[in-house]
Amino acid sequence: MLRLNLLLTFTALGFLVGCGPDSTPDTEESGGGTFRFNVLETPNSLDPAWIRDTASSDVGSSIHEGLVEFDPVTLEVRPCIAESWDISEDGLTYTFRVRRGVRFHDNGCFPGGVGREVTARDFKYSFERVCDPRVASPGSWMFLGFVEGAQEYRDAIAARREVERRRSSGAMEESSDDRFRKATINDLIEMSIAGNGVSGLSCPDDWTFVVRLERPFSPFLYRMGHSFSWVVPREAVEHYGDDFFNHPVGAGPFQFVKWTSGQRIVLQKNPHYWGKDKDGKPLPHLDGIEITRIADTNSEHYELLQGNLHFQFPIPLDQWDNIFNEDLSLKPDYQRFQIQSGANMRIEYIGMLNTDPLFQNKTLRQALNYAINREEIAATILNHRAVPDHGAVVPKGMPGYETFEGPYHYDPDRARQLLAEAGYPNAEGLPLLELQLNSSGRDNEKIAEIIQGYMEEIGVKVSLQVVDWRVHLDTVREGKVPFYRMGWLNDYPSPENSLMLLEGHNHPPDGENYACYKNPEFDRFFAAALESTDPAEQNRLYRKAEEVAVADAPWIFLYFLKRYRLVAPEVRDFPMNAIDRRYLKWVWLDNAK
Amino acid sequence: MPNDLFAYIAHRVLAAIPILIGVTLLTYILVEGTADPEKLLQGQRSDQASLEAIREKFGFNEPHWKRYLSFVTGAIQGDLGRSLAFNFDVAEEIKNRFPATALLAVTALLIAVFVGVSLGIFSALYQSRWQDGLAGVVALIGISFPIFALAVFLQLIFCVLLPWLPVTGYVEERGWVALILPAAALGTRPMAEITRLMRSSMVETMRSQYITTARAKGLSRFQVLVKHTLRNAANPVLTAIAGSLAELMAGTFFIEIIFNWPGIGKLGFDAVTRSDPFLLEGTVLVAAVLFIIANLITDILYSLVDPRVRLK
Numbered sequence: 001m002l003r004l005n006l007l008l009t010f011t012a013l014g015f016l017v018g019c020g021p022d023s024t025p026d027t028e029e030s031g032g033g034t035f036r037f038n039v040l041e042t043p044n045s046l047d048p049a050w051i052r053d054t055a056s057s058d059v060g061s062s063i064h065e066g067l068v069e070f071d072p073v074t075l076e077v078r079p080c081i082a083e084s085w086d087i088s089e090d091g092l093t094y095t096f097r098v099r100r101g102v103r104f105h106d107n108g109c110f111p112g113g114v115g116r117e118v119t120a121r122d123f124k125y126s127f128e129r130v131c132d133p134r135v136a137s138p139g140s141w142m143f144l145g146f147v148e149g150a151q152e153y154r155d156a157i158a159a160r161r162e163v164e165r166r167r168s169s170g171a172m173e174e175s176s177d178d179r180f181r182k183a184t185i186n187d188l189i190e191m192s193i194a195g196n197g198v199s200g201l202s203c204p205d206d207w208t209f210v211v212r213l214e215r216p217f218s219p220f221l222y223r224m225g226h227s228f229s230w231v232v233p234r235e236a237v238e239h240y241g242d243d244f245f246n247h248p249v250g251a252g253p254f255q256f257v258k259w260t261s262g263q264r265i266v267l268q269k270n271p272h273y274w275g276k277d278k279d280g281k282p283l284p285h286l287d288g289i290e291i292t293r294i295a296d297t298n299s300e301h302y303e304l305l306q307g308n309l310h311f312q313f314p315i316p317l318d319q320w321d322n323i324f325n326e327d328l329s330l331k332p333d334y335q336r337f338q339i340q341s342g343a344n345m346r347i348e349y350i351g352m353l354n355t356d357p358l359f360q361n362k363t364l365r366q367a368l369n370y371a372i373n374r375e376e377i378a379a380t381i382l383n384h385r386a387v388p389d390h391g392a393v394v395p396k397g398m399p400g401y402e403t404f405e406g407p408y409h410y411d412p413d414r415a416r417q418l419l420a421e422a423g424y425p426n427a428e429g430l431p432l433l434e435l436q437l438n439s440s441g442r443d444n445e446k447i448a449e450i451i452q453g454y455m456e457e458i459g460v461k462v463s464l465q466v467v468d469w470r471v472h473l474d475t476v477r478e479g480k481v482p483f484y485r486m487g488w489l490n491d492y493p494s495p496e497n498s499l500m501l502l503e504g505h506n507h508p509p510d511g512e513n514y515a516c517y518k519n520p521e522f523d524r525f526f527a528a529a530l531e532s533t534d535p536a537e538q539n540r541l542y543r544k545a546e547e548v549a550v551a552d553a554p555w556i557f558l559y560f561l562k563r564y565r566l567v568a569p570e571v572r573d574f575p576m577n578a579i580d581r582r583y584l585k586w587v588w589l590d591n592a593k
Numbered sequence: 594m595p596n597d598l599f600a601y602i603a604h605r606v607l608a609a610i611p612i613l614i615g616v617t618l619l620t621y622i623l624v625e626g627t628a629d630p631e632k633l634l635q636g637q638r639s640d641q642a643s644l645e646a647i648r649e650k651f652g653f654n655e656p657h658w659k660r661y662l663s664f665v666t667g668a669i670q671g672d673l674g675r676s677l678a679f680n681f682d683v684a685e686e687i688k689n690r691f692p693a694t695a696l697l698a699v700t701a702l703l704i705a706v707f708v709g710v711s712l713g714i715f716s717a718l719y720q721s722r723w724q725d726g727l728a729g730v731v732a733l734i735g736i737s738f739p740i741f742a743l744a745v746f747l748q749l750i751f752c753v754l755l756p757w758l759p760v761t762g763y764v765e766e767r768g769w770v771a772l773i774l775p776a777a778a779l780g781t782r783p784m785a786e787i788t789r790l791m792r793s794s795m796v797e798t799m800r801s802q803y804i805t806t807a808r809a810k811g812l813s814r815f816q817v818l819v820k821h822t823l824r825n826a827a828n829p830v831l832t833a834i835a836g837s838l839a840e841l842m843a844g845t846f847f848i849e850i851i852f853n854w855p856g857i858g859k860l861g862f863d864a865v866t867r868s869d870p871f872l873l874e875g876t877v878l879v880a881a882v883l884f885i886i887a888n889l890i891t892d893i894l895y896s897l898v899d900p901r902v903r904l905k
Contacts, residue, residue, distance in 0.1 A: 042863050044678050136646035158645075245680045261689045262855030263763055294761050294853040295862060298745055302752050302760040470868055 025285055025572075025588045033589040034288045035571075036309050038300050042293050043265070046248035046256065047237075048230035049130050049137040054580070057227050059265055059291050062584050063105075064230035064250035067096050067123065067209070068221060072583045073575045075493040076399045077221045081118060081231065081251065082209070091216030091533045096209040098123070103272045105255035109239035115272065118231060118251050120209035124201045126231045127211075131198060133158050139228030146220065148200030148212045156196075159188045216531040218538050219494035226492050253284040253585035265291040275585060285588035304566065310589075311574070313565040320383050323566070328384060338567040340576040343387050343396040343560055345490035347498065350435065350451070350556035351515045356482040358431065365553040367418035369408040371454045376410075378559055381446045386559035391550040393502065394495045394542065395560045397578030401495050401539050406550050408557060415458045427459030436465045437485035438472035444485060447558070477508040479516065486514060486555075493579055495542040499526055502549045517554035598896060605892050609885045616881040617668070617874070621661050624870045651677060651871075664874060673875035678867035683875040687857060691879075693763060694856030697848065698841045700772055701780035706834055709784040713791020713830075714823070720796060728788060735785025740844050744778040744851045761853035775852040779844045783837035790833050794826040801825075835894045838887035842880065 025032075039055035051060045067082035079085075082096035104115035130137045131150045134157060143150040166185060200212040213220060223229060236249035246259045253275065254267035267289040275283040292309070294300045297316035304312045315323060323334050330339055352359040352368075359365060374388030387396065391406015416426070424430040435451070437444050448464050455462045462483075467475075476484050490497045500506055503526055504518040522545050529541035550557075565576055573586040648654045651674075652663065667674060673683035716728035738746075751774060752760040758774055759767045798804065799822055807817050849858035857876060864872035 041866065042679065044867070045680060050680070133643065133646040136643045136650060138643060140643055242675075242680065260765075260855070261686060262693075262859055263766065263853070292761070292853065295859070295866075296851045296853075299748060299761050299851055299853060302748055305753055306756060306760055308760070468868075 025281070025590075032285065032287050033591065034290055035286050035584060035587055035589065036290045036292070037311055038292045038294050038303065038309055040293075040295060040297065040300070042262075045245035046259075046265075047245040048126070048227050048232055048250075049135050049139060050245060051227040051230075052138045055293075058580075058582055059267075060227055060230070060248070060250075061252070061582055062254040062267055062289055063248050063252045063256055064227070064232070065252045066224055066226075066229040066231060067098075068224045069583070070225050070493065070577070070579070070581055071399075072577055072581070072586070074399055075397065075577050075579065075581075077225060080225075082224075085221075087533060089533070091218065091531060092213045094211040094213070094220060096120070096123075096211070098207045098209055099274060100207060102251055102274045104233045104236075104251050105249050105270055106272075107236060107249045107255075109233070109236040109249060115249075115251075116233070118233075119206040120203040121206065122231050122233060123209045124197070124203055125234050127201055127229070128153065128198050129232070129237070130228050134161075137228065139226070142223050142226060142228045143198070146213055146215075146217050146223075147198060148214050149198045150200065153198045159183075163188045216533070218530050218532055218535075219492070219496040222492040222494040222497070254286075254289055257288075262293070264293065267291075273585070277586065284585040286584065289584060304568070307568070309568070310571050311565055311567040313563065313580070314385075315564050315566055317383065334566070336569050338569065338571065340565040340567060342563060342576050343578055344563045344580070345395040345397060345493065345498075345578045346487060346561040347389065347393070347395055348386075348447075348485075348487045348558045348561065349389075350558065351476070351484050351486045352555060353479060353482040353514075353516060354518070354554055355479070355516045359482055361422050362552055363418050363422035364424065364430075365556075366408075367415045367422055367458070368455070368460070368556050369553050370411045370415035370418065371458050371460070372408070372451060372556060372558065373410040373454060374557075374559055377447060377450060381443065381450060382559070385562050385564065387562050389557040389559050391553075391557050392560075393546050393549055394498045395490065395578065398493055398495055398498075400535060401542065404543065404546050404550065406557060408553070412454075412457050419458060419460070427461075430460060433460065433462045433483050434465050435462050435483050435485065436467060436472060436475070436481045438469040439466050448485065451556075476514050479508060484514070488512070490579060495539070495546070496526075496530065499542060499545055499549070502554055515554045517549065517552065519548055519552055522548040522552075598893075601896050602889075602893060605889055609889070612885060613878075613881060614665075617665055617878060618661070620874050620877045621657075621664060624868075624873050625657070625660065647677075651675075668875075668878055673878070674871035676864075676869050676872045678869040678872065679863070683871050686860065686872075687875060687879050690855060690857045690860050693854060694842075694845050694849070694858060696764070696772070697775055697779060697845055697854055697856060698838070700776040701841055701844075702783065702834070702837070704776055704780035705783035705787055705837065708780075709787025710791050710830065712784075712788040714795060714818075716788065716792040717795030717799065718818075725792075728792070732785040732788040735781045735788070738781070740778060740782060741847045741851060743781055744774070744848060747774050747778055748851070761851075763853075763855050771852075775848045775854055778852075779841060779848045782844070783834075783840060786837065787830060787833060791826065791830050794829050795822060798822050798826040832891060832894050835887070835891040838890065839884050842883050842887065 037058075039058055041053060041055040043056035043059050044053050045051060045056055046060050046063060048060065048064050051057050065080050067080060067085070068077050069080040070076065071078055079099075081099055081102050083099040085094060085096045087094055098118065098120045100117070102118040104110070104118060106113055106115045110116055127143060127147070129135055130139050131143050131147075131154050133154050140154070144154065145151060162183075163185060166188075200214070202210045202212070204210065211220075231251055232244075233249055236247070237244050240247040248256050253270055253273045255270045257266040257268050259265045269284055269287050273283055277283055277285075292303070294303065297314075298318055300309065300312055301316055301319050303309045323331060325331055330337065352365055354360065369391065374390065378384060378386040378388050389406065391408040392404040394401060394404065396403045419425070419427055419430075433455070435448055437448050439445065445464075445466060448466075452462045452464065472484070475481050476486065488498070488501055501512050502515070502517045502522060503511070503513055504520070504523040505511070506513040507516050507518075508514055525541050525545035525548065529538045529545065532538045532541060563576070563580070567574060570590045572588050572590050574584075652660060655663070664674070671684055673687070675681065676683055676686070712728050712731065716725045719725045748760055751758045759771050762771045764771050804817060804821055807821050812820075845854075845856055846858035846861060848854060849856045850862050853859070857879060860872070861876040861880065863869070864876050
């Protein structure tokens with residue numbers, strides 16, 4: 001492999017010292033203690049290969065770590081277990097140098113119960129595990145089609161299983177799997193050879209981990225900060241088998257103690273954690289973490305008031321008027337709390353199936369965009385819990401990316417004019433639009449009703465069809481719904497993760513471009529951004545792609561969610577970020593409060 | 594046990610079988626027949642290979658009749674499968690959660706019986722006086738207040754305004770005080786029903802001729818109350834108590850969510866929110882069995898109290 005000049009090199013010393021929040025526990029009495037928070041849903045798994053929901057990620061982010069992490073405020077990528085990395089000039093090879101002295105948590109799965117050192121081979125194992133079809137990880141998209149040999153590895157394991165199936169059933173030439181329908185047993189055996197590992201993942205030595213991509217993919221580092229890229233020890237996975245999900249072993253700042261069924265998860269400080277704060281004090285500062293699972297937001301709120309939780313997010317709407325004055329300042333009873341707010345990387349929109357005969361009409365799509373009063377939706381129904389989106393695909397808070405201010409401000413006259421240009425003067429001849437949405441029990445229905453009103457203003461008749469979420473998702477994916485409500489929460493803070501929702505090759509059933517939008521110009525800019533190795537150039541190209549898409553109005557843009565978090569007075573160094581990634585290793589409790 | 598009673602119980606048990614089959618079939622159709630659960634499991638970024646692996650692992654490739662049969666035969670053997678969303682063994686988890694639900698339901702029932710019977714007697718003894726009116730108002734509020742609203746109201750009073758009791762949690766962590774509010778909230782409605790029934794039954798009995806005879810014989814007021822009035826008035830109340838078991842089971846669903854009580858109701862809530870087919874089928878099946886048992890107990894008590902029921 002041709003090793004080219006180093007484009008990006010981060011060295012740990014100098015970078016890591018000084019990283020993280022600014023303050024530090026200043027006395028012996030401060031710091032320590034147990035941090036308590038609640039998750040509204042039961043975490044589905046604490047196995048990184050299966051962490052796909054917010055609750056699991058909120059808990060797992062304290063147990064596990066990966067090669068890189070995100071800055072808790074700016075969300076820029078920075079070193080974690082990888083102390084540095086190089087990216088080859090062609091953008092295809094990522095070489096990570098694994099930090100020495102990082103240990104897995106002490107656990108009975110290791111000889112003597114003592115956690116061993118994390119090496120590059122553990123990352124190879126963890127990544128291959130996510131690609132393995134037997135694990136059926138919902139995170140395989142992170143690697144498939146990007147990391148060289150990932151797809152072949154996956155196919156090889158499937159082929160091996162097919163060989164076993166045919167041998168055991170005696171049906172040597174039949175297969176229920178479309179991929180293998182025409183394959184002979186010899187074809188399958190040949191295919192299964194690649195099942196020994198992903199060729200694009202290699203470890204020249206214990207401290208060097210090399211990832212080779214199939215094509216340049218500039219946001220790859222962001223993917224390395226995702227939960228699916230956290231490292232796990234093979235010993236623990238094999239020792240606990242199916243129960244690894246609730247006996248997690250990682251290398252993060254806190255180690256798992258217990259998960260009481262239906263009640264709480266307890267974590268304790270990892271005494272061997274490698275990290276230090278900016279003053280050189282060992283991290284984490286807390287002694288432990290307790291996570292409750294209270295589903296009712298009012299009960300959760302009362303627990304916060306009783307001092308049994310250290311923060312609440314999201315703030316329940318039922319309590320909103322008790323907490324906030326009209327100007328969003330805190331009422332006297334709540335002034336002891338800290339309030340944090342910020343934009344979330346979650347976009348809400350109404351999708352229009354661009355391949356539908358009606359919605360192929362770009363002018364019609366633009367007209368509908370001008371009919372929506374987003375400010376009113378944000379201020380009334382959502383109680384300022386949203387930032388109006390006048391036509392931006394990429395949410396605020398993306399590191400280094402300036403948010404695009406779209407053109408679609410509320411203008412019913414302009415909407416009527418465009419409607420006429422689209423061939424529907426006074427909306428005559430326009431059929432009834434059926435808006436399908438999933439029931440949220442509150443916001444979705446109310447917002448759909450107010451949108452119905454805005455459309456009525458310009459003469460467009462809209463009916464509402466409320467269905468269960470999985471029916472909604474299935475039917476939208478199948479292209480059966482031309483007009484639908486949809487949202488997207490970014491997996492990681494890269495414009496790519498937003499703009500791919502409109503990429504021409506990303507159509508359903510495997511892709512997330514449910515609107516089936518396709519514009520070669522957009523695809524060209526987007527592809528060029530992925531190939532670029534210059535961050536500034538990437539952002540310029542992403543912006544170009546975004547401008548093309550917004551002008552085409554593939555969706556009715558609605559809003560980005562804004563989040564508010566109520567934090568107990570004694571909590572320190574617990575900043576909020578746009579993807580709500582919680583790094584509790586820096587958090588400390590000011591016991592003087 | 595008299596033969597007709599035995600035959601009656603056997604008949605009721607046999608009648609429960611088609612109900613159970615109906616419940617399992619309906620649950621299966623609603624849960625697994627309407628959409629592909631594996632797609633939901635994979636989320637918005639699912640890929641075909643993972644979906645295929647999940648289908649194979651959990652048997653979703655099999656035809657529906659086979660899957661349904663496998664669910665039923667598994668359930669008979671105590672195997673309810675592994676949760677799709679949470680990966681745990683469903684039967685094992687239900688077994689772990691059952692004591693919490695049983696503790697809550699039994700405590701609520703005890704509260705309901707003790708307070709309801711006492712208030713009913715008190716009300717009957719002070720018939721048409723202000724004490725009777727007060728008890729009537731308490732019972733009316735207990736019946737009218739929705740259980741979830743009452744739970745939040747109690748939290749607000751006893752946890753926020755008067756911070757005496759824990760808002761949520763189980764006895765293992767927070768001690769026995771954690772049981773007070775959930776049990777009180779759950780027991781309030783049956784308590785109100787028992788109060789009203791006890792009162793009316795007492796009033797009716799007190800008007801009976803044998804009570805007048807007992808008094809005429811010179812028995813003390815207390816003897817008349819305990820030996821004659823209460824014994825006779827208690828019969829319909831006893832059956833009402835058994836009948837409220839089913840109501841308590843339904844109530845635990847809300848109470849366990851609000852008070853973060855780690856029982857079967859909360860598990861069912863998780864099953865619904867995650868659309869977990871195996872967990873949903875398991876919890877619904879167990880709830881159905883519990884309902885059937887509660888109804889069976891009620892029917893048996895009825896038949897013991899009034900043998901004419903058996904003849905019908």
